Amino acid sequence: MSLIEAPRTPTRGHRTGGINWEKWGWIYMRASGVVLIVLIFGHLFVNLVAGEGVKAIDFAFVGGKLADPFWIVWDGLMLWLALIHGGNGMRTLVNDYATNPKVRKVLMIGIAASTVILIILGTLVITTFDPCPAGADPALLPSFCEAS
């Protein structure tokens, strides 16, 4: 044994058995990336390019979309895939640049917490959303709310 470690000696030692999480993370980035291109380009087209673009977006516009299960699934997939893709990407950057172990740990907890909290929040919003809330100004609601 030499006194000086070889320059590429892993800090945490070699992995012995178990699930190779880094490999699955690597695969996830590529698989989710391809799906996200379709989902986000579609999202950008419908919300920014088609019709009146960003000027058309309001509660009635979003209510009309989220009344349709198609867009609930679309937005839900986008939420989960994009947040985990982004969180894992930020984890890569923290691993590369945060050399102080304490700073690294704080950043990792922050990334994990914000990912979990926003996935729960977003999922609750799109699954419990009511496009025609009781007592709301009818002028702000989607046109189909008047029927009920």
Place this chain on the structure above:
Amino acid sequence: MPEKSASNLVAEPQSPPKIRSPKRPAGTLYRGKEGMWSWVLHRITGVAIYFFLLVHILDTALVRVSPEAYNAVINTYKTPIMGLGEIALVAAIVFHALNGLRIILIDFWAFGAKHQRTMFWVVIGLWVVLLAAFIPRQLMHVFGG
């Protein structure tokens, strides 16, 4: 190369093999030139998109609060400054998406690493085309009557 050696005792090769060295360091997949700058841009655009995503989930969550709260926040997205910000956002997303496909091709296509530099310029070309289509449309929406 020095002048001919004075010593005739050692047989010298008549024409030593010529190794043509590059004038400047040629770079590798991740060091220097297109390989490195695409990697840098991928990181910068990725971080920018990530922080927008966090804000965007929170602002969209306001649909669960009240129509008034959601409309108040989404109206700020229609101002001229935010309209230009959306162009920057779309530019970042389109680069990240196209360069992501380039990374996948480098990883899985047998000739991907060989053609990574060409593919970078294909990414830039497609990025220019897609933004040339989006920017006038967005300017119409934001600044048009």
